[in-house]
Amino acid sequence: KALAKKLQELGMDKFESKGVVAFHDTNMFVDATKGIQYLHETMELCIEAFHEAMKKGPLADERCMGVKVRLVDAKLHEDSIHRGPAQVIPAVRNAIYGAMCQAKRNLLEPKQKVFINVPQELMGDATREMQQRRANIEDMKQEGDITTIISKAPVAEMFGFASAIRSATAGRALWSTEHAGFEKIPYELQDNVVKKIRERKGLKPEPYDEEYYAS
Structure with a gap:
């Protein structure tokens, strides 16, 4: 109840806030179903599938950030042996992957602030x-003969920077x-x-689409 109240204070819908069943980093899993038979006894498995999907997303097998997964419907076998x-x-994980493929997901890349002190010339x-x-280039500051360059760059582009900046500036x-x-990679x-x-990572070059996860 305390969690639901806090989420409502942050602007979340009352019904949806009461259905939050799990978090994974900045990702959220919401049970938005009503009256699904056998769901209660399999919810822990659904949550485990959610965690697996958030650890390795469908785009590049990387961890996910800022994803809200809403479970809106389910049909479970009446025999418990088929609900293991x-x-x-796999069924829940693939359903999450398929939904993420339909959504316009983005790849994020880590960024670094880079501070360079260099003679003005x-x-x-x-x-x-x-x-x-x-x-x-976010800012440049002058102090005497030294200029401080403040910039933000993708971490992936900074390999070999130490030798390159030494060469460029003697x-x-x-x-x-x-x-x-993290910021979105340009489309x-x-x-x-x-x-x-x-x-x-040894995966096929092109990520699978939603039809693959629905099969």
Whole structure:
């Protein structure tokens, strides 16, 4: 009841808030069903399937963030022998995957804030190095002859940066980074990134669609 009240205070629908049965990181599982026979005794298996799906999503086999899964209907076999883990978990997991495929899911990438202190005459070289790495230049601060460049870049684009920035600035740049959360990968880059991740993991290059999970 305390959880439902808190969720309602945050703007969640009253009926839906009472149906929240599990969280996984920033993901939520909601039982929005009414009067489904045998569901209560199999709910733990449904929750286990939810956790499995959130650990490895259908797009790139990576963990999911910010997903709300609503269970709206179910039909369960009257014989308990057919409602075990081997039957329920794959069925629920695939239903979640299929729903995620129908939704316009996005791939997120980790970002870093990059702080570079460089002599003013080398500011352009350092800036170009960052822009080549899909970085956004957020600010530049001048203090004496030193310019501080503050930018945000994808972690995936920062490999080899140490040697590159030394080369670009003749070793005269000092730099540091800090975690800056996750952001959506630009749509035009997403398919290629997904393909590379899947190939690296030994998966087929193209992710499955909702029809595959419905079969």
